[in-house]
Amino acid sequence: MWMNLLLAIATLLLLAGAFGALLGYASVRLRRDDDSLVEQIDAVLPQTQCGQCGYPGCRPYAEAIAEGDAINKCPPGGEATIQSLANLLDVEPQPLDAEHGEEQPKRVAYIREAECIGCTKCIQACPVDAIVGAPKFMHTVIESECTGCDLCVAPCPVDCIDMIEVARGIDDWVPPHPADRPLTHDGPVIATDQRPAEASA
Amino acid sequence: MGTQFDFPGGIHPPDNKLRSLQTPIRQAPLPDRLTVPLRQHRGDPGRVVVAVGDHVLTGQPLSEGQPGRSVPVHAPTSGTITAIKSHEVPHPSGLEETCILIEADGRDQWYELAPCPDSASTAERYDHLHRTGVVGLGGAGFPTRDKLQSAEAAPDVLILNGAECEPYITADQALMRERPDSVVAGALALWRLVGAGRCLIGIEDNKPDAIEALRQSAEGTSVEIRVVAARYPSGGERQLIQLLTGLEVPSGGLPADVGVLCQNVATAVAVDRSLRLGEPVIQRITTLTGEALARPGNIEARIGTPLDHLLFEAGLDPQRLHRLIMGGPLMGFDLTTTGLPLIKTANCLIAGTAGEFPDPPIPQPCIRCGLCEQACPVDLLPQQLYWFASAGEHRKAEHFDLFDCIECGACDWVCPSHLPLTDYYRHSKGVLRQEQKEQAEADHARQRFEERQARLEREQADREERRRARQQAREQRHNVAPAEASEAATAAASSPTAPGPDRETLIQRRDQARQKVEEAQAQLAEAREQTPEAVPKLERALNKHQKRLDAAEKALSDAQEDT
Numbered sequence: 001m002w003m004n005l006l007l008a009i010a011t012l013l014l015l016a017g018a019f020g021a022l023l024g025y026a027s028v029r030l031r032r033d034d035d036s037l038v039e040q041i042d043a044v045l046p047q048t049q050c051g052q053c054g055y056p057g058c059r060p061y062a063e064a065i066a067e068g069d070a071i072n073k074c075p076p077g078g079e080a081t082i083q084s085l086a087n088l089l090d091v092e093p094q095p096l097d098a099e100h101g102e103e104q105p106k107r108v109a110y111i112r113e114a115e116c117i118g119c120t121k122c123i124q125a126c127p128v129d130a131i132v133g134a135p136k137f138m139h140t141v142i143e144s145e146c147t148g149c150d151l152c153v154a155p156c157p158v159d160c161i162d163m164i165e166v167a168r169g170i171d172d173w174v175p176p177h178p179a180d181r182p183l184t185h186d187g188p189v190i191a192t193d194q195r196p197a198e199a200s201a
Numbered sequence: 202m203g204t205q206f207d208f209p210g211g212i213h214p215p216d217n218k219l220r221s222l223q224t225p226i227r228q229a230p231l232p233d234r235l236t237v238p239l240r241q242h243r244g245d246p247g248r249v250v251v252a253v254g255d256h257v258l259t260g261q262p263l264s265e266g267q268p269g270r271s272v273p274v275h276a277p278t279s280g281t282i283t284a285i286k287s288h289e290v291p292h293p294s295g296l297e298e299t300c301i302l303i304e305a306d307g308r309d310q311w312y313e314l315a316p317c318p319d320s321a322s323t324a325e326r327y328d329h330l331h332r333t334g335v336v337g338l339g340g341a342g343f344p345t346r347d348k349l350q351s352a353e354a355a356p357d358v359l360i361l362n363g364a365e366c367e368p369y370i371t372a373d374q375a376l377m378r379e380r381p382d383s384v385v386a387g388a389l390a391l392w393r394l395v396g397a398g399r400c401l402i403g404i405e406d407n408k409p410d411a412i413e414a415l416r417q418s419a420e421g422t423s424v425e426i427r428v429v430a431a432r433y434p435s436g437g438e439r440q441l442i443q444l445l446t447g448l449e450v451p452s453g454g455l456p457a458d459v460g461v462l463c464q465n466v467a468t469a470v471a472v473d474r475s476l477r478l479g480e481p482v483i484q485r486i487t488t489l490t491g492e493a494l495a496r497p498g499n500i501e502a503r504i505g506t507p508l509d510h511l512l513f514e515a516g517l518d519p520q521r522l523h524r525l526i527m528g529g530p531l532m533g534f535d536l537t538t539t540g541l542p543l544i545k546t547a548n549c550l551i552a553g554t555a556g557e558f559p560d561p562p563i564p565q566p567c568i569r570c571g572l573c574e575q576a577c578p579v580d581l582l583p584q585q586l587y588w589f590a591s592a593g594e595h596r597k598a599e600h601f602d603l604f605d606c607i608e609c610g611a612c613d614w615v616c617p618s619h620l621p622l623t624d625y626y627r628h629s630k631g632v633l634r635q636e637q638k639e640q641a642e643a644d645h646a647r648q649r650f651e652e653r654q655a656r657l658e659r660e661q662a663d664r665e666e667r668r669r670a671r672q673q674a675r676e677q678r679h680n681v682a683p684a685e686a687s688e689a690a691t692a693a694a695s696s697p698t699a700p701g702p703d704r705e706t707l708i709q710r711r712d713q714a715r716q717k718v719e720e721a722q723a724q725l726a727e728a729r730e731q732t733p734e735a736v737p738k739l740e741r742a743l744n745k746h747q748k749r750l751d752a753a754e755k756a757l758s759d760a761q762e763d764t
Contacts, residue, residue, distance in 0.1 A: 042647070043644075045643070046639070046643050046646075047642075047643040047644070047646040047647040047650065048646065049646070049650050057650065058647070058650075080636070127650050127653065128646050128649040128650050128653065129649055129652075129653050130649075145645075145646075145649065147642075147646045169296065169298065170240075170290075170292055170294055170296050170298055172635065172638075173292075173293075173294040173296060173631070174628065174631035174632055174634075174635050175293065175294075175624065175627040175628045175630075175631045176628060177591075177625075177628045178564075178591075178621045178624040178625055178628065179591065
């Protein structure tokens with residue numbers, strides 16, 4: 001009987017040891033590498049490269065988040081980005097930190113071309129090369145490439161850059177949430193099977 | 202008649218089709234002004250090729266399309282272009298899009314049409330369809346060329362969709378019963394074009410007149426007329442394919458994946474006219490119905506005709522008009538104004554009274570009765586989708602196959618709580634599409650940012666490289682002059698260790714130096730007597746030679762010590 005007991009204990013210990021070793025090996029060998037986490041966070045961020053979060057671009061902020069920074073510092077992404085980050089990192093979503101700015105509709109930079117002196121300062125500031133121009137020649141913004149980051153506004157010595165809201169066309173239209181629709185109804189709130197003029201249908 | 206297959210769910214709403222079938226198809230009088238939206242299809246607007254003030258002829262291209270992206274539109278009648286500007290278009294959003302406004306001259310002079318030559322290859326025929334602006338006329342407006350080209354191989358079955366299952370709409374039924382020959386000609390043209398194994402025309406059994414007419418016209422051809430039991434939404438592309446062939450189009454796939462090509466009957470007629478006559482899509486048959494109209498019926502009107510012009514033709518009573526719907530009552534959308542133009546995809550216009558289309562009752566909470574699940578023709582879980590969509594959990598709805606929803610509205614129809622379920626799904630789909638679009642934009646911005654970053658680093662490295670090269674060049678230039686001196690110094694310094702001059706040369710050098718010193722002493726002595734002015738100079742020379750002699754003697758003694 002003692003033999004059986006010892007055998008059972010030995011078997012269990014052996015199994016525990018084997019699985020422990022396996023898990024230990026797996027945790028070392030298959031460790032989630034930090035880069036892939038940063039990549040995933042970076043994929044969620046809106047890539048405006050605006051620096052409103054206090055980091056010089058989206059990737060640095062992604063790196064900071066991976067190291068434990070708050071997820072609510074990105075105004076261009078807004079609630080949607082915070083929600084995605086919360087899902088990704090499995091943390092509680094927080095409201096947007098007002099210190100870093102407010103969520104705004106998408107905007108693009110617009111250069112008032114008559115006033116532009118061709119200093120190229122905005123071109124150097126643009127993180128996505130969305131401004132074309134040459135020294136002493138008028139500059140202009142490629143609208144489809146502009147992320148609306150505001151970074152070109154401050155360097156302009158003649159203040160000729162405006163941030164204008166993008167007109168939303170049919171392609172950007174999202175059917176409204178039915179609950180947001182105004183009620184056109186003034187009938188009873190309680191359902192009834194008496195429907196006027198049902199017969200005519 | 203072949204085996205009858207079935208699709209799940211479906212509903213039997215009152216079809217209300219008789220009202221618009223009392224009269225034959227009428228021709229709408231030409232309006233004075235037409236508004237042609239650049240986008241009347243799924244895709245992007247084409248590029249305008251005319252200018253304000255141009256005189257255009259009927260059928261002349263107004264825009265240029267890019268296959269796979271956009272489809273051209275054509276002048277519906279001859280006249281002068283008065284403006285190219287944003288104008289309200291028929292769309293659920295009620296937003297504006299670029300339209301071409303034409304003032305008709307009333308002569309309706311045709312542009313010279315180019316039929317597709319018989320020798321044309323299949324690809325050329327497809328491009329011909331694209332150039333003549335042929336899109337799906339059933340309601341979705343998918344570019345016909347793109348749809349035909351989606352099949353890599355010839356499909357097994359070509360299906361012409363004449364089911365027209367949605368209540369009120371009778372445009373296809375009117376076409377089939379009055380012009381069965383052109384429908385069969387269209388079927389044959391499409392069949393030749395795609396080279397399918399079989400060609401079926403699917404019709405619901407509530408259209409006996411159309412079935413009879415088509416049967417007669419199809420006599421002697423191999424086109425099969427297939428009658429299906431009337432049930433909404435049997436006219437959905439996937440549902441009709443399932444009914445006629447038993448094949449289910451895979452989720453996220455195309456009919457081509459199961460070897461089927463499905464086209465609306467009106468589209469087939471347009472394809473035939475495009476290939477045979479070169480005629481672009483500039484008119485369509487549309488149903489005008491609803492209790493607010495005194496003369497409902499089907500009307501053939503030019504694209505771009507203002508809707509109020511058509512409604513006036515049909516005897517609209519503005520007092521009784523409560524809801525104006527484009528499309529059917531289940532899948533259509535409300536229009537807020539009658540100033541909109543007729544577009545290629547507008548198959549029906551319902552001017553409903555308050556009795557006919559009462560305002561929807563206030564939605565009550567879902568009671569989980571499961572009726573929606575039984576009605577769903579694509580076997581989704583509408584209730585589950587509703588929970589996710591109403592709570593804003595669109596991703597979860599996507600995992601429950603939201604994008605397989607065909608938005609037929611069968612679940613709305615059966616819902617005892619009057620929940621606008623389809624509106625929730627549309628909203629959810631819209632949010633998800635928008636998210637996808639934003640994600641694509643963000644990825645694009647990231648790529649540009651990273652490439653810029655890489656470029657800046659490269660430039661920095663180049664500058665660094667050039668700076669180093671310049672510095673090196675400068676150093677080299679500095680070194681040219683002192684090079685010999687320093688070389689000599691290093692040679693002298695390293696002479697004890699380095700294999701320096703041997704003893705003989707050192708002795709030779711000392712002797713030479715001594716000889717020079719002696720000569721200098723002799724010259725100096727001579728000069729002191731004869732030319733005193735040369736004395737200092739000679740003294741300096743003597744000193745120099747003396748030093749050299751000392752250095753040479755020292756070097757010699759060093760060398761001797763070493764050895």
